[in-house]
Amino acid sequence: MKSRYAKLVVLAVASLLLSGCAVLREFRPAVEVAAMTPGEYITLKRGDILTSGKLSAATLETIRVAGLDDGACAKPEAAGCIHAVSDVQGLTSEQRLSALSELWLQQAQTLPDTEQQVAPDAGDQRLNAWLEVARHAYAYLFFSERSPDARAFEDRQTQVRDYYNLAVQEAASLVFASYRGKALASAEMMFRDGPWMVTLEPPDVVSPGRARAILPHELLPASSLSFAGLRSTFRRDGFGAELVAVMAPDPVTTAAADSGGAGTEQPHQRPDQAWSEMPTAAITALLRFSGENLAQVLSTREVALSVHDPYRDAKIELHGQDVPLAANFTASYGLWLARSGFNRQSLRSLFGREQGIERPHLYLMQPYDPDRRIILMIHGLASSPEAWVNVANELMGDEEIRRQFQVWQFYYPTNMPIALNHHAIRQTLDGALRHFDPQGNAAASRDMVLIGHSMGGVISRLMVSSSGGDALWNELLAGREFDDGRLERLRKRVGPLMHFEPLPQVERAIFIAAPHRGTEVAGGRLGRFAKRLVRLPLTLLEGFADVLDDLAHGEAAKAGGDKLRLPNSIDNLDRSDPFVQAAAGLSISPCVRFHSIIGHQDPEVPLTKSDDGLVPYWSAHLDGAVSEKIVHSAHSVQGTAPAIVEMRRILHEDIRDRATVPVATAAENGCRS
Structure with a gap:
């Protein structure tokens, strides 16, 4: 009997204990705390459908406040959740609109590219979804309780702005x-x-x-x-x-x-x-x-x-x-260069191959702006606008420089004689400026900054120099005798190439690794080999056949010598070339402030005896430069970080000078203001 009684007592106590577990649980803390790392906190605070693929904490909170199942609403196909959030009471407009924008975004991301429309007039459901994303984000930003500036420091506004921006991107693509x-x-x-x-x-x-x-x-x-x-x-x-x-x-x-x-x-x-x-x-x-x-x-x-x-x-x-x-400001520029084929075409031009170019072309890096001054870039031998890839990108990435300037770049055939390219570039630039600003009154038509690399630096120097009257012309005629007919024909055909004045639109120039006095490499074994590969366009040779014939007839000192040929660009870069020797002595306009950036390939070599692998210091150096920056680099110095920093410094200095120096000063000095 006692044994049976004991069993009943044990069973009763066990039953009480088991039923008491639920009661005991009521005495546990309602809220428990766990440590959270800063990274976890930021993820929880800022994570959303774009960054984590899950609805943001703010949207989930809105769903819970609305009494909805956040698990069901987190499913993209839960369109009923969108309607419920739209209709439920007790939400502020900011809560409702921001949550709806994200819920519509969740749905838009899952719609397939091709879908079976539910009705002939239903339209593209993807476009409809993206427009709803944008609409609710737009309403949140401009028509909810507070203005955008009142929420300037809130993460939620940044999220909703991103929803709007993405929706515009996708909707514009569909409409396009x-x-x-x-x-x-x-x-x-x-x-x-x-x-x-x-x-x-x-x-x-x-x-x-x-x-x-x-x-x-x-x-x-x-x-x-x-x-x-x-x-x-x-x-x-x-x-x-x-x-x-x-x-x-x-x-x-x-x-x-x-x-x-x-x-x-x-x-x-x-x-x-x-x-x-x-x-x-x-x-x-x-x-x-x-x-x-x-x-x-x-x-x-x-x-x-x-x-x-x-x-x-x-x-x-x-x-x-x-x-x-x-x-x-980078994507359009990068896409253009990536698709351009400049690397192949510039070599075709140098070697006179088909599909090369035969005349300069001027590229505007943005739509013409009459209120922005021009930075004009001219590349070097065997090159193209690709030479400026990081230069142009980083200059235009500077907000102050971007506000003040627009970038123009020349692309020209680098096999041509320097005198021809110089003349053609001048004519092209003049034509473009006259086209955009016939009266020449716009800010873009004055105070230009010229930047030239290598042979482009030589051309740039000619653009801000005076031919010195007949100095170059006399150099061409030296040692030759012509009858009146041939002399007049030469004057008409070649005279314009030999007579020029500084471009009045340019107020500053930057010469980078420029062989102003030529280079020994052009006349050495490598240069002679390259000359044999360079071919001038047949159209140019045919067009100048009569000029060569006149020069040959005027050759007095070399009668019976080798037949005259038209020099190419590499000929002109030889330190012994008559043209580069004569051009080196031309005076730069006193109205132009100029700077030099020079490569120094081997720091162990004294500066005065150094070079950048192609251009020696003695050829790149110019007396009278406002500044001279020496960069440890080979010949492509223009793309190095120190050179770009120096160009930015010069441009910022230029902007400050114009802000502090009276405009009348330039006119008083006889320069264009």
Whole structure:
């Protein structure tokens, strides 16, 4: 009996203990704490659908406040969650709009490229989703309780701005795909997709010479492009999508981009015009939803897609707010160089091969801006605009320099005699300036900064020098006798090449590794070998056949000698060449402040006896330079970090000088102000 009683007691106590576990749990702490690393905290605070692939903590909090299942809402196909958040009470407009923007983004990212539409008038569901992302982000930024500047330091605003920027990028790409290759008339263009009406607004500013704006051949997100060979990517945070518009095939190079972005050989076509804008343009796109209050913005199906030049427009006014515009200043430049084929074509030009170039071409790195001064770059032998790849990128990456200057670059055939290239470059530059500014009153038409590397430095020096009357002409005629007919013919054909004055538009020049007095390498074994490979264009030889004939007849001292030939560029770089010897003695304009950047390849060699592997110090040095920077480098010194830092220093100094020195000073000295 006792045994049975004991068993019953044990069972009763066990039952009480087991049922008491639930009771005991009630006495545990309701909240427990665990350590969190700074990295985990930042991830929790700033992580969102873009950075982690999961909804942000702010959106999940909004879902919970709305009484919804955050697990179900985290699934992309949970469209019901979007409607529930839209209708539920108890949320602020900032909570609701920011969460809806992210939920729509979650859905937009999962929609396939091709899908079965549920109705003939449903439109592209991807475009609809991206427009909803942008609409709710736009409403959050401009029509919720607080203005954007009141939330300037909040992570949530940065997240929502990123949702908007991505949505504009994707929506613009979808709209572009529908209008590829068409022209924008002066009137607005309308695009209907399902219930949405998208207005394509033409740019506010069209470059001179453009009768109308043409929609690009390609539209690429700048964020999708990465580059090898560029040291830095320069961009500006702000509002809008950073895009690269490929406006047209390059008018000069032989490489055209296929749909995959690779270069394919195409027959070279001579451009009608000797200058053009870089064929890839940086643009910033915006979507603006019609409506003057929150209710109107959330109910509208009308949206305007506008395009802005980030060089010209740093900000825009939207609903009473000054909003900074996003920009990428590197992607368009890098894409142009990557697709250009300059490396192949420049060698074809040097060796006189087909598909080379026979005359200079001037590239504008951005649409012409009358209010920005010009930095004009001229490359060297066997080179192209690729020589300036990091120079131009890093100069334009400097905000102060970018506000003051625009970059122009010459691309010219480096097999030609220096005198011919110099004359043709002058004519091309003059034609471009007259085209853009016929009266010559714009800031872009004065106070230019000239930067030349190697042979481009020699040409740059000629552009700011005086021929000294008949000095070069007399050097050409020395030792020769001509009858009146031949002399007059030579004067007409060659005279313009031998007579020139400093360009009045240039106020500063930077000569980089420039062989002003020639180089021994050009006359040595390597130079002689290279000369045999260089071929001048047949058109040039034919065009100057009569000149060579006249010079041959005038040769008195060398009668019966070798037949005269037209010198090529390497001939002109030989220290014993008559032209380079005569040009070295020409005077630089007193109105031009000039600087030298010189490579010193072997620091063990004394500076006065040093060289950069090709150009000796004694040839690159110029008395009277405002500054001379010696850089431990081989001949391609222009791309080194110290040289670029020096160029930036010079340009900043130039900007400060113009801000502090009275304009009248230049005029008093007889220089153009």
